[in-house]
Amino acid sequence: MVILGDQLDRESPLFSGADPARDCIWMAEVREEATHVWSHKARIAVFLSAMRHFRDELRAQGWKVEYRELDERPASLAEELHGAIGRLRPERVRVVEPGEYRLEQSLRAVCPELDVLTDTHFLCTRQGFREYAKGRGQMRLEFFYREMRKRHGVLMDTVMTGKPEGGEWNYDAENRGAFGKKGPGLIPAASGPPPDLLTRQVIARVEEIFPGHPGQLRHFDLPVTPAEAEQVLEDFLSHRLPMFGEFQDAMWTDQPWLYHSRLSVALNLKLLHPRRAITAAEERYRAGKASLAAVEGFIRQILGWREFVRGLYWLHMPGYLEMNALGAQEKLPAFYWTGETEMRCLREVVGQTLEYGYAHHIQRLMVTGLFALLLGVRPRLVHEWYLAVYVDAVEWVELPNTIGMSQFGDGGIMGSKPYVASGKYIQRMSNYCAGCRYDPALSTGPKACPFTTLYWDFLMRHEERLRANPRMIMQVRNMDRLRPEQKALIQVQAESFRRSL
Ligand SMILES: Cc1cc2nc3c(=O)[nH]c(=O)nc-3n(C[C@H](O)[C@H](O)[C@H](O)COP(=O)(O)OP(=O)(O)OC[C@H]3O[C@@H](n4cnc5c(N)ncnc54)[C@H](O)[C@@H]3O)c2cc1C
Ligand code: SF4
Structure with missing residues (x-):
């Protein structure tokens, strides 16, 4: 039985019908998983520590676990598995669906008879999503999410069948609040479990083997066992869920977590089942401890977005990796690895990312992601950065x-x-612009905000495509109001900014 680093689930279908007296579990830490793209030290540490805790738990329960600890050898997981099959000579090799196309292909290549089991840690199976997608052209989250709510009976009206709780499916419009000039005030600290001895040993080992990798480990407080994942869940439900919805999109200097849950690592490593997080949040609503808007906003992320993106990934791989509809070819600016830039929003978000391996959704989408999109960076390079720097990647x-x-x-x-x-969007949603040398209202001149210059430049560069998109009509109309000489100046400024990076 093969268990991968993000499959640390005692309820896994791998165990059904398995017998500790007969079956052997195989797990391996390999350098390639931390180096095939660059990887934040905290990301490596959380995976390795959680794997070792899981190994120890299984052994304590009487399972035989063949476990290979990390060393300096540049081996891949598939090569290690090949060696283990030669040594152990199993009758059958079973694994639960891996979370990565590349890995699944390489495991199948060394073990053509590999028995790949459906992953029950998700609420929509790969096959289920494929069937949902059949006959549908463009799929949209909203309709998939409604289906999932009905299918799993989540936040449904308990009296009227088929109706959403509160009469609306989605309270997104109430989830876009900013903090205003006064700022967020006192926010309950989002502290995670302190590292135990095993985690401290892993941290030391990661520092030793990967000294040149990005990020650092001094704040490490990530969950590495199911019990710790429960603690993180409880901390969120009690202290931050009630405000989660309203300020979901807001950003503030030196406040990496605000009201976010920090549950992505626990969910992605399978220390916490998404159903548990969803049910626990719904219970808080039913008990009158959190509003419907807050709870719906949180549940939409897990039951909706999380399952939706997984479905799309498996539907469109391997082609997804190289998609580049806008023909973007720029390199990723070097400051993504250091945070050294005069643009304060990027300095804050990249700095926080390197410090904690964490940024919340809007920081990822509307600061680091937006800048790369406006600049025209090749999507695959952007993907490699995100895969490297976030602990939940x-x-x-x-x-x-x-x-x-x-x-x-x-x-x-x-x-x-x-x-x-x-x-101006970043100015509205954060306090970053207040301390920046640029002005978000300006698109040309020495104080012009690079986001604003590049925004108009983006609309001009992709004018034909955007004009054909009804959802872009307002933005295109605003661009049409620019005078020809303004447009020309913006284009010159955008190009010279690009070349200065
Ligand atoms: C460019 C980009 C890259 C991202 N990369 C990752 C990644 O590698 N791993 C990852 O888990 N999430 C990723 N996300 C989604 C999201 O940003 C993170 O899940 C979230 O910030 C994690 O913090 P949290 O646990 O505090 O989330 P919260 O804001 O508290 O949300 C609760 C949970 O909902 C789920 N969720 C929220 N948004 C999404 C989403 N868009 N897609 C899937 N699940 C979602 C997560 O499991 C999250 O833990 C990415 C988003 C963007 C825009
Ligand atoms: S002015 Fe522009 S670069 Fe500076 S923080 Fe605001 S959005 Fe970022």
Whole structure:
């Protein structure tokens, strides 16, 4: 039985019918998984520590676990599996569906008889999504999400059948609040479990083997066991869920988490089942401890977006990886790896990312993602950065979010329009612009905000395509109001900014 680093689930179908007296579990830490793209030190540490905790739990329960700890050898998981099959000579090799296309292909290549089991840690199976997609052209999250609510009986009206709780499916309009000039005030600290001995050993090992990797480990407080994942869930439900919806899109200096849950790592490593997070949040609503808008907003992310992006990933791989509908060819600016830039929003978000391996959704989408999109960076390079720097990065979820939602590389599979905005959006949703040397209202001149310059330049560069998209009509009309000489100046400024990076 093969268990991968993001499959640390004691309820996994792998265990059904398995017998500790007969079956052997195989797990391996390999360098390739941390180096095939660059990887944040905290990302490597959370995977390795959670794997070792899982190994120890299984052994304590009487399972024989063949476990290969990380060393300096540049082996891949598939090569290691090949060696283990030669040594152990199993009758059958079973694995649950991996979270990455590349990995599944390479495991199948070394073990053609591999028995790949359906992953029950998701609420929509790959096959189920494929069937849902049949006959549908462009799929939209909203309709998939409604289906999922009905199918799983989540936040449904308990009296009227088939109706959503509160009469509306979606309270997104109430979820776009900013903090205003006063700022967020006192926010309950989002502290995670402190590292135990095993985690501290892993941290030391990661520092030793991967000294040149991005990020650092001094704040490490990520969950590495199901019990710790429960603690993180409880901390969120009690202290931050009630305000989650309203300020979901807001950003503030030195406040990486605000009201967000920090549950993505626990969910992605399978330390916490999404059903558990959804049910627990719904219970808070039913008990009158959180509003419907807050709870619906949270549940939509997990039951809706999370399952939707996974479905799209498997539907469109392997082609998704190279999609580049806008023909973007620029390189990723070097400051994505250092945070050294005069643009304060990027300095804050990249800095926080390197510090904690974390940024919330709007920081990823509307700061780092938006800048790369406006600049015209090749989507695959943007994807490699996101996969490297976030502790929760696993390809099935990262790739559609990056290449699809954030870079519009998929030409509209994931979203109906590119998420583009000028620096004024960042000014409205954060306090970043207040301390920046640029002015978000200006598109030309020495104080022009690069986001604003590049925004108009983006609309001009892709005018033909955007004009044909009804959802872009307002933005295109605003561009039409620019005088020809203004447009020319913006284009010159955008080009010279691009070359200065
Ligand atoms: C460019 C880009 C790259 C991303 N890469 C990843 C990634 O590698 N791994 C990852 O788990 N998420 C990714 N996301 C989605 C989202 O940003 C993170 O899930 C979220 O920020 C994690 O923080 P949190 O747990 O505090 O989330 P919260 O804001 O508290 O949300 C609750 C949960 O909902 C789920 N969720 C929310 N938004 C999404 C989404 N768009 N897609 C899928 N699930 C979602 C997550 O499981 C999250 O834990 C990415 C988004 C963008 C725009
Ligand atoms: S002015 Fe522009 S570059 Fe500066 S923080 Fe605001 S959006 Fe970012």
